[in-house]
Amino acid sequence: MNFDDTPEEAKFRAEVRAWISANAPHDLDEDLKKSGLAGLRLPGRDIMAESKAWQKKKADAGWAVPHWPKEYGGRGATPIERVVWQQEEGLYNQLAQPFAIGQGMCGPTVMAYASEDLKRKYLPKLASGEEIWCQLFSEPAGGSDVAALRTRAEKADGSDEWVINGQKIWTSGAQYSDYGILLTRTDPNVPKHAGLTMFIVDMKAPGVEVRPIHQMNGGRGFNEVFFENVRIHDSHRLGAVNDGWNVALTTLMNERMSIGSRLATGFPEIFGFVADFQLPDGPAIDNAAVRAKLADWAVKSSGLRYTAFRAISSLSKGERPGPENSIGKLVAGVMTQDIAKYAMELEAEAGVLTSQEDAPAAALFQNMVLNSPGMRIAGGTDEILRNIIAERVLGLPGDVRVDKNVPFNQAPGR
Amino acid sequence: MNFDFSDEQKQLRDSARRFLEKQSSVAVVRRVLEGDEGYDRELWQGLAEMGFTGAAIPEEFGGAGLGYLELCVIAEELGRAVAPVPFSSTVYLAAEFLLAAGNDAQKKNYLPKIAAGEVIGTFAYAETAGEVTAERIKATVSGGKLSGTKIPVADGSIADFAVVAAQSGSGLGLYLVDLTGPGVTRTVVDTIDPSRKHARIVFDGAPVEQLGSGDAEAVIAAVYDRAAVLTAFEQVGGSDRALEMARDYALERIAFGRQIGSFQAIKHILADMYVSATLARSNCYWGAYALSTGSAELPEAAASCRVSATKAFQHCSTNNIQVHGGMGFTWQFDCHLYYKRSNLLALNLGSLSVWENRLIARMRARNSARDAA
Amino acid sequence: MNFDDTPEEAAFRQEARAWIAANAPKHLKEELELSGFGGLYLKSEDPMQAGKAWQKKKAEAGWACLHWPKEYGGRGATPIERVIWGQEEGVYAKLSGLFTIGHGMCGPTVMAWGSEEAKRERLPTLASGEEIWCQLFSEPAAGSDLAGLRTRAEKATDGSGDWIINGQKIWTSGAQHSQWGLLLTRTDPNVPKHKGLTMFFLDMRSPGVEVRPIRQMNDQRSFNEVFFENVRIPDNQRLGPVGGGWNVSLTTLMNERLSIGSGMPTGFPDLLDFAMATGDVDNPAVRAKLADWAVKASGLKFTAFRALSALSKGETPGPENSIGKLVAGAMMQDIARYAMDLQGEAGVLTNAADAEARGKFQAMALRSPATRIEGGSDEILRNIIAERVLNLPADVRVDKDVAFNAIPTSGRK
Ligand SMILES: Cc1cc2nc3c(=O)[nH]c(=O)nc-3n(C[C@H](O)[C@H](O)[C@H](O)COP(=O)(O)OP(=O)(O)OC[C@H]3O[C@@H](n4cnc5c(N)ncnc54)[C@H](O)[C@@H]3O)c2cc1C
């Protein structure tokens, strides 16, 4: 065990640090500090342009997606180096938000299942941020139960093309994406997991229509996506026909591999906040009740960090990250929500204010309170994560399943 | 002993509910949430015509003289309907300050108009972030003119008058200010629940009239206790509605071939919501009784229902979203109306920690008295 | 709404108060006050003797089971009067722990299903504490899933009409002190599990009954295993129809809910007193915790009172009353742990002589896990609320409509 850098790691860190201090967009520092969990806020600037610029700069110097192989736009960094990079990139990592799904989930799936040609065609531009990807899994009838999805893919007669019809929902970033990975149903006559197939879809193809959804926090980050006779060449299929469920599991497993990427909990934010914030009898940090709350969150936050580090050590030894990593989002989601509420409680009457100018801490916590419910749902709800831990880590039996081994088109509840 | 509302009070609840289902439908709430009107005028007028704004105002001042139990019943329904009206500012605060500290002329001037829905009032208190204390109030009255800044003031942009807490040579005092008069600049500020507008009010030599001459802090504490009970009823109404929405969705939504309400993970979330909503309701009944009888237990009962109902509403509104999955996070579904309102009401009268602290201080005082006896 | 006494209630309270002042065993008051949940610290007297003596005295003056009809040992009091009595009896109620199951669950079941003769014979001695009753429901294979029980009752082949019992019960509280027991058995294993049950009451001194105390994690021995080997029960001790035992047991459980008025202990008043005595109540962190529990405790109290008002209007108390134990159980556990935390290193001490608050919170910490299990675990209570109050669908059931002897199980012999 060694919580410090080895000499090689220290050298790597120094290199990263030097490069970042020479190249990062320091003019954004102030705004980035105020963004955090509130979502990226760069008043007076085009967020996408700033994000793409930083990503491109990193890519040119070989720092975009450092752990990807060189030929696909990375630099072949080790898992530990990746963590070192993230620690050093710090604040600026927020600029990578538009690429997170593409690089964290779509890229690895393409890497595992696409032909060499396609990998060379798509991955470098995904790495450099020139092209953005989205993940088209969830549907109105299939969220937690994603295998219940209905979007059809049918082979066009006498051609190498598939014809897609149906609807996706909750697709984050679809409105600015160039490509997506698309999970479809190719055979409705077999049980639900056995009739799925995965594709790469061109989001600009004829027949793809993206309609932004208005979120409860006022944002429009996710979308409905409609497919009407959209054609996809068979070369863009990922994995075997009807083996889409396995391919999707790769995607989800890779989501877990991104654990190293800082899981936001809100703890550093509230710790910073209470240091300055004045209660009637002095700084909040000196109040015993505040301390009791902070201590609880402090150990959760360090527990999560070191759980992630332990997973990285297994990864470095070539072990595959398992379902135990589901605890990250489960703990962080609720914690963010609680932290935001508590900070607002300390702000008291002024806690209701939400504009950056009026609200304490530039409305950081108010935005967190409005964003956090989404965190507890996106990419596996709290309940599904608990089921995963119970069933796949602890070996408990699955829920009684009424749709098991039933052909999809005869399953109950349709 | 009887721990329930009377049949007449239940009838009042039913008619309030029917009225609000029509007049404060989700469409009405959303119109205020998304628009610039500070409140729904038609609904406000309707509430006055129903006698609700004057429910607890004595008949001699133009009220219906029904009483506080009735006002609690109405408050619960307003909370359930997330009604977009300045009811709490006008009825729980402004009217109560007038009743507690106003002279006869002041009562005669304002209360009948409140009962008739002709004026909107509010209380302007906080100036900075954090618990409001007398020391933190910098607004000052001198020579009958008020100067200073208050933020956030609930309904501050639409109110006709405000009760303002301000310093003067003799310490903290309460003053009545005509918000439509000179020396008053108000701007709407963004808040967590845009269906209830708040303002920043800058006073620059605004003429004031003194409201009461006693210990202002004591008056504020007493009125806040009363308002806490009424607000807690709004919170309980909101909790119940959020629970119902979650229950209905759990019955409707199918995943893995089953109603999601058949999964214990969901059932237990809902059971826990029921528990917190029920405990809050029971505490509220205690508060209602203490409020209506002017019992010496009111300070403790008020803090109990405030703490309990704040927690319950936040718990229920948060889990309502969780049970709805992605749908809960959309603007289109109504879950967020309750989530936002719960976060607003949790802070409007001073936050949870403040009330928790008060509650224990009051219980300690009671036990000390018991031990001394 | 009226949280205060009406004139009649005030008069009743006065009467109860006066009688208690004149008759209660005041010499035990201090010890009883220091007794917490999970421990009755009576040094000066044998708890069983003290309990029986107080119960007998109450019975003679008509204060035992006061809500029961006069002819069965009560005084026909209203639900509110019962609460008033409970408030006035205060710490002395701690002496009645032995009778809780008999008075709260067995008695009402006999009252609802027993013959007039059985009622007149059994209930007055139960009310007066002369005889103690226990409840023989749970079995090794049947706790939460009570209807999964296996103890057999078969008609004797000698034509006497008697029933012959074979099998085993477990977790039977107080069986070692009991003269009588309420016994749920299986009379027909060939029908679905809820349909083949029958209820009896039996004399615990019958031949073939063997009681073996179980040592609990808190080192007490209040519950037992009870074995039945060819135990005979006359048919006139059957409660309800053959095969109707499930329904009868629901009466028992519903009556458990009726005891709501008495209120579940939460540990909160004890903690508040403790924090005041130590001065911890001035610490904002302690206040935040106290406030959370304070509103739960008052919420529970007034929820019980509201149920009482419903009861007074003739409504039957419903499953919504399951929240009492659900909230109180976990709360007591948290409170005990927090009080020990406030005691610092001394929190580990358990001996009344050494420990803070005479080890009250330590005893509570060791007893409270059982509260969250006995008489319906937390999970079962949440299911009840979800299904019976909120009308959510029942769990997917693999044993529904299946004959009992064909149901999947762990460890059927
Ligand atoms: C902000 C945000 C961004 C998203 N981005 C994307 C994206 O880019 N691409 C994409 O494909 N999807 C995306 N999603 C969709 C997300 O993955 C789904 O919302 C999620 O899987 C839940 O599905 P659902 O919304 O259909 O809820 P449901 O599955 O209907 O769930 C409703 C409730 O039932 C519970 N439930 C369901 N099944 C069970 C069970 N077996 N046991 C216990 N409880 C259960 C859930 O926990 C939840 O509380 C996003 C969602 C959000 C909120």
Ligand SMILES: Cc1cc2nc3c(=O)[nH]c(=O)nc-3n(C[C@H](O)[C@H](O)[C@H](O)COP(=O)(O)OP(=O)(O)OC[C@H]3O[C@@H](n4cnc5c(N)ncnc54)[C@H](O)[C@@H]3O)c2cc1C
């Ligand atoms: C101190 C004490 C005194 C008692 N006194 C008596 C008595 O006098 N007479 C008597 O008859 N019994 C008595 N009991 C027994 C008590 O009623 C049972 O222990 C209780 O019903 C639980 O049954 P079990 O112990 O078999 O646990 P199980 O039923 O095996 O439960 C084990 C765990 O599984 C959970 N579980 C079971 N089914 C479900 C489900 N459907 N959904 C979710 N979770 C589930 C439970 O919640 C629990 O966490 C007593 C118990 C205790 C602890």
